[in-house]
Amino acid sequence: MAKPDFEIPELKLDTEVPALKEGTMAHSSPFIAKPEHQEPLGFPGELVEDWHDRAIGKMGDLLGKYRGLQVYLDSCVKCGSCTDKCHYFLGTSDPKNMPVGRQDLLRKVYRRYFTFAGKYFPWLVGAEDLTRETLDEWYSYYHQCSQCRRCSVFCPYGIDTAEISMAAREILDDVGMGQKYCNEIIAKVFRIGNNLGLPEPALADTLEGLEEDVLEDDGVDVKYPLDVKGADILLVTPSADFFAEPHVDGLIGYGKVFHEAGLSWTLSSHASEAANFGMFIGSYENMRNVSMRIREAALDLGVKRIVFGECGHAWRVAYSFLNTLAGPFDFLDPKYPVPQHILEVTHDLIQRDAIKLDPSANDDMILTFHDSCNVARATRMGPKPGGQFTIPREVIKASVNRFVDMAPETIHDSTYCCGGGGGLLTDDLMELRVKGAVPRMDALKRVIEEDGVTHMAAICAICKSQFTKVLPYYGMGMDMIVSVHQLVSNAIVLGAKK
Amino acid sequence: MTFLFATLFYISLGVLIVGVALKIRQYWKTPAPLKIPTMPAPTTQAGVVFRMAREVILFESLFRSTKWTWMFGWMFHFGLLLAFVRHLRYVMSPDFILWPLINNWLVQFAGQYASLMILFGLLGLLARRIFVDRVRYISAPSDYLMLILLLVITVSGIMMSFVTPIDIVSLKAFMMDLITLDSGHELPVSVPLVIHLGLVALLALIFPFSKLLHAPGLFFSPSRNQVDNPRERRHISDWAKKLES
Ligand code: SF4
Numbered sequence A: 001m002a003k004p005d006f007e008i009p010e011l012k013l014d015t016e017v018p019a020l021k022e023g024t025m026a027h028s029s030p031f032i033a034k035p036e037h038q039e040p041l042g043f044p045g046e047l048v049e050d051w052h053d054r055a056i057g058k059m060g061d062l063l064g065k066y067r068g069l070q071v072y073l074d075s076c077v078k079c080g081s082c083t084d085k086c087h088y089f090l091g092t093s094d095p096k097n098m099p100v101g102r103q104d105l106l107r108k109v110y111r112r113y114f115t116f117a118g119k120y121f122p123w124l125v126g127a128e129d130l131t132r133e134t135l136d137e138w139y140s141y142y143h144q145c146s147q148c149r150r151c152s153v154f155c156p157y158g159i160d161t162a163e164i165s166m167a168a169r170e171i172l173d174d175v176g177m178g179q180k181y182c183n184e185i186i187a188k189v190f191r192i193g194n195n196l197g198l199p200e201p202a203l204a205d206t207l208e209g210l211e212e213d214v215l216e217d218d219g220v221d222v223k224y225p226l227d228v229k230g231a232d233i234l235l236v237t238p239s240a241d242f243f244a245e246p247h248v249d250g251l252i253g254y255g256k257v258f259h260e261a262g263l264s265w266t267l268s269s270h271a272s273e274a275a276n277f278g279m280f281i282g283s284y285e286n287m288r289n290v291s292m293r294i295r296e297a298a299l300d301l302g303v304k305r306i307v308f309g310e311c312g313h314a315w316r317v318a319y320s321f322l323n324t325l326a327g328p329f330d331f332l333d334p335k336y337p338v339p340q341h342i343l344e345v346t347h348d349l350i351q352r353d354a355i356k357l358d359p360s361a362n363d364d365m366i367l368t369f370h371d372s373c374n375v376a377r378a379t380r381m382g383p384k385p386g387g388q389f390t391i392p393r394e395v396i397k398a399s400v401n402r403f404v405d406m407a408p409e410t411i412h413d414s415t416y417c418c419g420g421g422g423g424l425l426t427d428d429l430m431e432l433r434v435k436g437a438v439p440r441m442d443a444l445k446r447v448i449e450e451d452g453v454t455h456m457a458a459i460c461a462i463c464k465s466q467f468t469k470v471l472p473y474y475g476m477g478m479d480m481i482v483s484v485h486q487l488v489s490n491a492i493v494l495g496a497k498k
Numbered sequence B: 001m002t003f004l005f006a007t008l009f010y011i012s013l014g015v016l017i018v019g020v021a022l023k024i025r026q027y028w029k030t031p032a033p034l035k036i037p038t039m040p041a042p043t044t045q046a047g048v049v050f051r052m053a054r055e056v057i058l059f060e061s062l063f064r065s066t067k068w069t070w071m072f073g074w075m076f077h078f079g080l081l082l083a084f085v086r087h088l089r090y091v092m093s094p095d096f097i098l099w100p101l102i103n104n105w106l107v108q109f110a111g112q113y114a115s116l117m118i119l120f121g122l123l124g125l126l127a128r129r130i131f132v133d134r135v136r137y138i139s140a141p142s143d144y145l146m147l148i149l150l151l152v153i154t155v156s157g158i159m160m161s162f163v164t165p166i167d168i169v170s171l172k173a174f175m176m177d178l179i180t181l182d183s184g185h186e187l188p189v190s191v192p193l194v195i196h197l198g199l200v201a202l203l204a205l206i207f208p209f210s211k212l213l214h215a216p217g218l219f220f221s222p223s224r225n226q227v228d229n230p231r232e233r234r235h236i237s238d239w240a241k242k243l244e245s
């Protein structure tokens, strides 16, 4: 951990709502995309001459395409209900990080150019011209939103700042001010198949290594197949699962579950990425292009089911959008939902007693669970609303003996983002990531002190990476974070069902 | 005066109806290309109706969020509903079938005292806007003016109800003329009445151009009105479909 050039917030056991401090995060901006990151996505390489007209034109275009955007920009009554709900505001005190403060950056321009009141009485309704400074302000503050939707839960009209951030980022991309981190990654997916740029031979190598590790540790020949035609299940998982810690322990767990249940499965090198950063930049086209790779892989390999590994926004794109973007999936087995989450699969196997778990294998830990924002507020698991909260917990509880939930206002659909979601998981935003983690760190600290919690389980590649990086800033160990399927992996009794 | 007010009423009512209708048409026609309900969301259409009803009647999300704003906001809106129902007496003929429903002791009494509820709610909302730093930061002049406008309407109404009663019979005759496109009855002369009616007309005029659009907006908010069934039913908009060919 490098020595930070910003002050690390002090943790409280209950997150306090800070007094406003204007401009504290005005300096925070991620690196701008270079032409080679922009062009493969169909965006101009650098800021275009006519950025003003083009931005307004794009805004009009999006208003006509997205009902949500139009309704959200019109409907806010400035009730203030969302103002203390964003982790970035709670961690930075910057009023432009209050959800409505963030929305207003776009709304003031919308009002100026698209509404009667803003055209003729701008001073009355806070409407403002679009200037070069506005673009910079958008770039800064729309990259301080992790699109976690917590604000939407508490808004009386469900106004979702995530949608507004996505629109703003799309406008910025369209005038040539893209974000390097996201756009470089999307281009990599188009070129190679995953965010990390791991080509097929590297993947094959890694998976072979995993097989050797499991054989050595457990004495069982668990397979981690790649590009196997005719397998029943295509597993699509975030590429961080191939080597990052603790992600890879989750992947090892998925393999053990499939092995023990006798399910035939494969990974694909063409669709070796569950993540879809097209969502973060609000680009339907790019999100669709990334998703189509999964359809292509499923058709090419001739699988019957698609299952997703542990990842938050990926599960959102998969659960809520995949059928829209890359469907219909009528060529798959209609007995199973398309797609399924690995936790739905494991949960079902546990329910049917098709795998055996020995929770005492995890007796060296006391667990808590971090609900990922996208899973909690933008998806479901299982047949019933709220399954996204119960299913992961039931799987954890079947795998460990000691489990404690964090404070109720910080879990389920009130969960706080890890601080690194929405395309912000990059080193050039470290200050934002550390400060945005405050509410989750506060809640975690409380269960550590009061209940002796030793580990926090997560089901999202971004959460896992973010926490691993940020925990040390708060004096906690990076190895506190575990994958849910890592717990399953430890507890599963291989060979019990043969 | 009578002529002026009659004209003002027709214009503002026209603007209100046409303006809101155009907005609703815009919302209706704009596609929602992706499934984005805030989860957990209902899995059936009936469930969505129930969710929406809880939002409209109880302000459920606001209740979960901040109890003070909820209390003031709910008192204001519910009071407004009661007062509105009471006012129907002024524009309804006693022969009309619903007349006994409106012209009874309970509705009139509740409607009259609802004005105090409205006043209390509005003052609370104004206080929050002024004294809570976060809410002050997000407030534009129009946000204060809207509250002040509503306050003046409320106070002028309370004046007529509790302090200086006006000539209700003439007022009703005037209103019935407006409805039946008749003339002959003069608007009674009263300062609170002129203020009250003038500002109500102003409110109707600005409705389609202001944040009062939150009323129709709520019903079109995809985060609240969508069914959670993306895996079961393919949801695709027309413009997105074009990308497939
Ligand atoms: S979506 Fe999340 S990060 Fe963005 S403004 Fe809302 S609460 Fe903050």
Ligand code: SF4
Binding pocket: A075, A076, A077, A078, A079, A080, A081, A082, A083, A099, A100, A154, A155, A156, A157, A158, A159
């Ligand atoms: S809660 Fe909704 S209506 Fe209230 S200020 Fe926030 S975005 Fe606007």
